[in-house]
Amino acid sequence: MNKAKRAAAAAMKTAATAAVAFAVLGPSAKAADCPRPDALGTARTLTIDAAKYPRIGTKSFPETLPLEDHEVVLTFDDGPAATTPKVLKALADECVKATFFLVGKPALEMPALVRRIAAEGHTVGHHTWTHAHLAHLSQADALAEIDRGIAADESMLRGHGAPLSETKFFRFPYFESTPALLDNLQSRGIVVWGADLWASDWNLMTPEEQLKLISDRLTVARKGIILFHDPRAQTAAMIPAFLRFLRENHYRVVHVVPPPAGNPAVATGAHATR
Numbered sequence: 001m002n003k004a005k006r007a008a009a010a011a012m013k014t015a016a017t018a019a020v021a022f023a024v025l026g027p028s029a030k031a032a033d034c035p036r037p038d039a040l041g042t043a044r045t046l047t048i049d050a051a052k053y054p055r056i057g058t059k060s061f062p063e064t065l066p067l068e069d070h071e072v073v074l075t076f077d078d079g080p081a082a083t084t085p086k087v088l089k090a091l092a093d094e095c096v097k098a099t100f101f102l103v104g105k106p107a108l109e110m111p112a113l114v115r116r117i118a119a120e121g122h123t124v125g126h127h128t129w130t131h132a133h134l135a136h137l138s139q140a141d142a143l144a145e146i147d148r149g150i151a152a153d154e155s156m157l158r159g160h161g162a163p164l165s166e167t168k169f170f171r172f173p174y175f176e177s178t179p180a181l182l183d184n185l186q187s188r189g190i191v192v193w194g195a196d197l198w199a200s201d202w203n204l205m206t207p208e209e210q211l212k213l214i215s216d217r218l219t220v221a222r223k224g225i226i227l228f229h230d231p232r233a234q235t236a237a238m239i240p241a242f243l244r245f246l247r248e249n250h251y252r253v254v255h256v257v258p259p260p261a262g263n264p265a266v267a268t269g270a271h272a273t274r
């Protein structure tokens with residue numbers, strides 16, 4: 001009887017510990033879910049909001065994320081697209097989490113893919129409705145383009161079994177912002193993302209050329225937010241080799257998420273996972 005009681009107590013303690021870990025670390029803390037012990041993994045989860053980090057990425061703004069040496073944040077713009085599943089598979093193979101800044105119109109056209117991005121634990125950010133040049137629009141039209149994109153992205157998740165994104169992350173197409181739009185987004189608690197390193201994958205190149213370009217840039221910078229575009233076939237083909245480069249050169253991936261509490265960014269009127 002005593003032995004049985006001790007076993008039951010131990011089981012309860014283990015369950016309680018697991019529950020606390022999940023509450024503190026979130027879904028990314030489920031290290032045992034990674035089938036490959038030698039995978040790159042996601043080194044830690046970083047929670048940010050607009051109160052402390054309203055604008056990040058030194059390509060556009062004075063400040064960026066508080067990353068340590070050899071820490072990187074992987075971001076993908078302009079999806080979803082036919083090539084996005086190839087990127088998702090590469091990330092899954094290495095147990096890596098990223099942030100996807102979705103364009104609303106293709107999100108509506110590929111709802112299952114949007115839900116897959118969220119279901120696989122990646123962060124969903126917003127990238128307007130049609131990838132318009134917002135600085136060339138009136139304030140009202142630019143806000144409508146932003147809000148329609150947010151609404152489309154969120155509608156693909158709501159009520160379909162996937163967790164509703166509470167992400168309040170936005171990235172301007174072409175990095176074209178205006179002071180008025182920046183102020184509006186900050187007032188709504190939306191973090192505006194730039195980047196620290198560009199893969200420059202809007203330029204046509206082979207996957208091998210792109211791998212050399214971004215790995216050389218990262219070797220110099222040593223850390224930062226990296227911008228890719230998942231609709232680019234050359235990027236989708238290159239990502240497995242880039243993740244291998246990260247693993248072999250002892251880089252660590254940081255997954256950035258919004259605070260667990262709060263409202264989704266609807267339209268207006270740190271720990272090992274390997």
